[in-house]
Amino acid sequence: MYPDRVVSGMRPTGALHLGHYHGALKNWVRLQSELPCLFFVADWHALTTHYDDPSQIETSTWDMLIDWLAAGVDPSQATLFIQSRVPEHAELHLLLSMATPLGWLERVPTYKDQQEKLADRDLATYGFLGYPLLQAADVLIYRASQVPVGDDQVPHVEMMREIARRFNHLYGKEKGFEEKAQEAVKKLGSKRAKLYNELRTQFQQEGSEDALGQAKAMLDDAQNLSMIDRERLFGFLEGSRKLILTEPQALLTESSRLPGLDGQKMSKSYGNAIALREDKDVVTKKIRTMPTDPARVRRTDPGNPDKCPVWQFHVVYTDDATREWVTKGCRSAGIGCLECKQPVIDAIIKEQEPMHERAQQYLDDPSLVRAIVADGCDHARKLAQDTMRDVREAMGLSYN
Numbered sequence: 001m002y003p004d005r006v007v008s009g010m011r012p013t014g015a016l017h018l019g020h021y022h023g024a025l026k027n028w029v030r031l032q033s034e035l036p037c038l039f040f041v042a043d044w045h046a047l048t049t050h051y052d053d054p055s056q057i058e059t060s061t062w063d064m065l066i067d068w069l070a071a072g073v074d075p076s077q078a079t080l081f082i083q084s085r086v087p088e089h090a091e092l093h094l095l096l097s098m099a100t101p102l103g104w105l106e107r108v109p110t111y112k113d114q115q116e117k118l119a120d121r122d123l124a125t126y127g128f129l130g131y132p133l134l135q136a137a138d139v140l141i142y143r144a145s146q147v148p149v150g151d152d153q154v155p156h157v158e159m160m161r162e163i164a165r166r167f168n169h170l171y172g173k174e175k176g177f178e179e180k181a182q183e184a185v186k187k188l189g190s191k192r193a194k195l196y197n198e199l200r201t202q203f204q205q206e207g208s209e210d211a212l213g214q215a216k217a218m219l220d221d222a223q224n225l226s227m228i229d230r231e232r233l234f235g236f237l238e239g240s241r242k243l244i245l246t247e248p249q250a251l252l253t254e255s256s257r258l259p260g261l262d263g264q265k266m267s268k269s270y271g272n273a274i275a276l277r278e279d280k281d282v283v284t285k286k287i288r289t290m291p292t293d294p295a296r297v298r299r300t301d302p303g304n305p306d307k308c309p310v311w312q313f314h315v316v317y318t319d320d321a322t323r324e325w326v327t328k329g330c331r332s333a334g335i336g337c338l339e340c341k342q343p344v345i346d347a348i349i350k351e352q353e354p355m356h357e358r359a360q361q362y363l364d365d366p367s368l369v370r371a372i373v374a375d376g377c378d379h380a381r382k383l384a385q386d387t388m389r390d391v392r393e394a395m396g397l398s399y400n
């Protein structure tokens, strides 16, 4: 199999907020030390919905990159790049579009949802319909094994898998594949070759997933195979096709959902957000003035944390003992709301201190961010070009 790789992107929406941090970035920071990760600014995606006003894209891109770095995304561990600087994404998008049934795109749940939500925009465009396919190209071009997503994005990953499968089925036919695969089987050595053939038969004749799993594990361990032979043997296990594109898995992330100050989804446009690098005094003011359980009109009125947006912040930011203190104190009117909010204020300020420090060096010298991105784009492009060589060849466009 191709090496494990994680790919994830974010649209350039400008300065990020704590909802982005707890919903995605914190998870990126964890993943980067576990697997090779590629994180990209999805600037073309921004154009799918904001094609009529691209004025903010460039500034937002650099602001967002500084936020990523501030949050702890580490360029020595992960590759950071900008989608439009790797034009191979567009080429793969175009080539995939040739064989992607229109219905697959029309039935993506977010297609109609977004059109309804963004009713003030004319999204009856070719680019908007095709954005899940561009997303598929973003991931498939790196042969990513995993894509970190929330529940709502699972259908997109499912579609990426279908697209990869269809591509392999249509274009994985290699001249003399059967013979080349048989040659590759021999390279496993006689014992392993015998086992491979047995497991392949068990899978193909009886549909044994166990046998398939065992055979895949054996191929993963086989040191003496070239990458291309390994892929042939993976393809041969399941049929008579080479696996050119990898089917990625959705990596469901257990991220904490931090709502906005009013309990709705945190969003800059709703005016209920705390920026990732918010000033301390602003954090204090925002939390001190955020709404609480509406039943607590006076200090002496008991409240209910379940009806209070501050409680959601406690869930993310404070420990069990503090939460117990809140629950008891709120329900018995033993504590006041300002008192209750203080541990949240302290925790946010503490969380943001290192972010401010990390961001400062990039604000002082923006060329550092430019250099990180230039390196990231180079690295991403090399990986993308490897895949595109195989894709072009498979689609009869290699002209060697």
Ligand code: SF4
Binding pocket: 292, 293, 296, 303, 304, 305, 308, 309, 310, 311, 326, 329, 330, 331, 335, 336, 337, 338, 340, 341
């Ligand atoms: S005491 Fe805390 S949980 Fe209760 S209403 Fe006030 S802010 Fe909300």
